[in-house]
Amino acid sequence: MDTVIKRIFTKQLEQNSSLTVYDLFDWKTIDVLMKNWKTGKVIADMKNLEFPEHYSQTACNIIATKYFRKTGVSNEFGYERSMKEVAHRLVCFWVDALKNEGVISTENEYSILYDELVYGLLNQMWAPNSPQWFNTGLYNSYGIKGEKDELYYYDEKEKKVVESPDRYSRTQASACFILSVEDKLLGEHSISDQYVSETKLFKGGSGVGTNFSTIRGLNERLSNGGYSSGMMSFLQGLDRNAGAIKSGGTTRRAAKMVINDIDHPEIESFITWKAKEEKKVRDLGKMGYDTSMEGEAYATVGGQNSNNSVRLNKEFMESVFNLAKNPDAEIELTGRIDSSVNKTLKVSYLWDLINKAAWECADPGLQFDDLFNSWHTCPAGEDGNVGAKYNRINATNPCSEYAFLDDTSCNLASINVFKFYKDKEKTFDVEGFVHIIGLIQFVLEASIHWGQFPTKDIARKTYMFRTTGLGIANTSSLLLAFGLPYDSEESRNLVGALSGIMTGTSYAVSALIAKKVGAFEKYEINKEYMLRVIRNHSRVAGVLEGDYEELHYKPIEINHSLLRKMDLDDISHTLKQSWKDALNNGENYGYRNAQVSVIAPTGTISLAMDCGATSIEPFYSHIVFKQLIGGGSLEMVNPVLNICLENLGYKENEINEIMDYILEKDGDGLVKHDSVVGAPHLKEEHYKIFDTANQIRPEGHVLMVSTITPLISGSVSKTVNLPNDATVEDVANIHKLAWQTGAKAIAIYRDGCKVSQPLTSRTSHEKEKQLEEYSYLELLGYSRNCIKNVPNRKKPGGMRLSRTHAAKIGDIELYITLGFYEDGKMAEVFVSTDKEGTVVKGLLASLSKSLSNMLQYNIPPKEISRMLRGQQYEPSGFVARHPYIKFASSISDLLSKIIDIELGDFSRCQVKPQTFTFVNQMSQEVDVVQENKSKESTEVEGERIYGETCSSCGGARMVKNGTCKVCLDCGTTTGCS
Helix, strand or coil: CCCCCCCCCCCHHHHCCCCCHHHHCCEEEEEEEEECCCCCCEEEEEEEEEEECCCCHHHHHHHHHHCCCCCCCCCCCCCCCEHHHHHHHHHHHHHHHHHHHCCCCCHHHHHHHHHHHHHHHHCCCEEECHHHHHHCCHHHHHCCCCCCCCCEEEECCCCEEEECCCCCCCECCCCEEEECCCCCCCCCCCHHHHHHHHHHHHHCCCEEEEECCCCCCCCCECCCCCECCCHHHHHHHHHHHHHHHHHHHCCCCCCEEEEEECCCCCHHHHHHHHHHHHHHHHHHHHCCCCCCCCCHHHHCCCCCCCEEEEEECHHHHHHHHCCCCCCCCEEEECCCCCHHHCEEEEHHHHHHHHHHHHHHHCCCEEEEHHHHHHCCCCCCCCCCCCCCHHHCCCEECCCCCCEECCCEEEEEEEEEHHHHEECCCCEECHHHHHHHHHHHHHHHHHHHHCECECCHHHHHHHHHHCCEEEEEECHHHHHHHHCCCCCCHHHHHHHHHHHHHHHHHHHHHHHHHHHHHCCCCCHHHHHHHHHHHHHHHHHHHCCCCCCCCCCCCCCCCCCHHHHHHCCCHHHHHHHHHHHHHHHHHHHHHCCCCCCCECECCCHHHHHHCCCCCCCCCCCCCCEEEEECCCCCEEEEECCHHHHHHHHCCCCHHHHHHHHHHHHCECCCCCECCCCCCCCCCCCHHHHHHHCCCCCCCHHHHHHHHHHHHHHCCCCECCEEEECCCCCHHHHHHHHHHHHHHCCCEEEEEECCCCCCCCCCCCCCCCCCCCHHHCCHHHHHHHHHHHHHCCCCCCCCCCCCEEEEEEEEECCEEEEEEEEECCCCCEEEEEEEECCCCCHHHHHHHHHHHHHHHHHHCCCCHHHHHHHHCCCCCCCCEEEECCCCCCEECCHHHHHHHHHHHHCCCCCCCCCCCCEEECCCCCCCEEEHHHHHHHHHHCCCCCCCCCCCCCCCCCCCCEEEECCEEEECCCCCECCCC
16 A cells, blocks of 8 residues: 555655644634524634634634534543544544555554545545544544444444444534435335435435335326326425425435436426426415525425436437437337327427426436446446436435435545645646545545445445545636636646646556455446446556447547647646556456545535635635625636736736636625626736626536536536526536536526525616716716716705505505605605504604605615615514515515616516506506516626525525535535535
């Protein structure tokens, strides 16, 4: 193991034996205070915590609140308060497990491996998935056992699965699970058993995916002479179960993937399930119900607790591509046991149904059965029966990155690739990157050896195949530092090459572990298939020549000429060498692990590593929020932009002006520019480098996925962002491109397609001229106007036009009257109530006077509306009597919406009128629908609006992360990592 276990990061310890790995870092003591943004309730108030000096407040907050053990710790405090303790707890468990397994055998190996892993973890070079932080090492370090938890492991000596004696002497380290379900009500793997298994997994914070195509369709015959209620009826029940577990034990939404094959008799209902439910939410919104993700509307509809995917086979996709020649191509939907329900449908009809549903609500995603199984390392499964349904890859985990046999698990970890960017040399530390890959594969293997699992079958099959899931994160920071546009051949080749080095090195190290302790149990019966897959990977990496084996398409290959042109010869060479080693070592020793790599979303752990971007996702914005000690945050520009601009040759003063441009705000306090276009000094040929997620063409997202896919074991969790005005045909083209270029799975998200998420950009009004654009004479005129426009109160005349809005919120009847000057500008606000002689009436009268004075002193009504907007106090909730407003968080929020209406802005109303007559334009009706359409067709700019509120901290900065979502404030994720 000398090639893997060596000092790279901790060489300093060889020269000074008095130092420990913890002495290689400067440490700070900080406090963590986190509150719920909505309620103000304190989530965590932790004092005198210890972290490395370079950790951001955000990283400290997330690690302390989510990962520090709060009870039972054997120190003077009774809880973990230092990152030193967490690092020791985790790493000590892993190296102890490897020593027990026989992978390491000397004290020197133990010491080096411990120090190198601790250094990498503390330096935020890598992180394991969340269950490791929660569960690993609690008994090993603190003697915490916990109760029996119906967890199981495979006992090598007894050659059988046994129940774990407690919760923490072993570790439940896996975040990703695939479950099987059989077409029966009771017994193992039955529909009833599915409820139990899913509940156990959700309770532990893990995610689960299942292909439900085995369950018979509606009206298929039962053995007792009755008829089946159908697969969809059980999916609806399981969906409710997932929602109940969320609300019963945790605020985190259950992570769940539901898959159905294209030939299932209920496939039409499955495809349109979530689109129909989304329409119900829209209709409920018109009736006044809250349509936020946590509101009443979504709570009353189904299908909201899972990602849904349709499994498409090669024959179906070939028919899709051949529709121009054969538009009448058909597919037969077949009953699972009863052919009387079989029916034939046109391929074009089902294809259109899929694309329209995805356009309407982002579900279902697509999984390509042929592509998954073409790269399957173990099609012989446990029994050697190649071709059997149960030995195929039928499903994935909730985010689509882990794809393997049913009833298996995967423990994940991710590498922060930006940590290996060497700023002074403007190069990538390939040696350090390769080194950390090998170290982490040791960790993932150790977590299987001393692991435990939620079902007996998962425990057995995890032992038999030992799949691991190493991935990369923060790739966009690396690309930006190199000055590479996300949507470019250069970026795709770089990220593909790094992914290939990761997978090739992982397999090479896995083979070395196999040399020491043996290949995975079922390697021999899968040997020929696994080596075929390894050879195909090697061809993509540029190591082997010749035709691909048993692939119906040609994968995207790494362009080594382009890598050399980019001065990345060392990456090119290392990629080839890693696959030579993977193939040679595997042929000689076999492999310890059937799979080794995935591209997971890395939600929470990417924030713990201070990544600027998650996984392989592009940046959502170049404005970042730096959390401050004691609460609050500061808006700042993505710090990697500075590195990029320096590397591109810009001077310091030019960089500062570009940064100022990006942070510039408009009159509403919103970021003024949604791109860098127009920034001073910035060259037009550099614009594309700074494109964010919604500016990158959809094809760019797909091609990134397809470039990486043939160089990893599993799949890529990635959502393709589409603009709001994308068409159903655009969706279809993206789906076709994904299959054609070799993506195993793909999901799309059309901006604003969910009721809970408004458009990512707000419509801009006429762009105001910037001061720097004024001529000398215009500046003089501007200064004179400033002097002239010193506020003077302008009272409305004795007679004025007005309109009264009647509304009821809670038990308070309100009559809100807006008065206008003769020129049509708003002059006064008067709020009255039926609560005569009450404090409420007096307070509302005072509020009315204050707002009216503000208007009469020329404060713009839109600024008053913005001030009142979103304030939360009782009474709140459903609004009666008003024709357009059906929900408000307070009387102030209601006032804000009424002012907006009189300004012609209906964007925050639950019911949009077809036409609207303004007070001073009684003869003129405005076509609201047409006006909105024209607004949508104009160019938009503005800051990103995050639609969904975090269920944990109440913050509204939930962003798409792979096929899941992550909160940028507290790290809560709807996925696995």
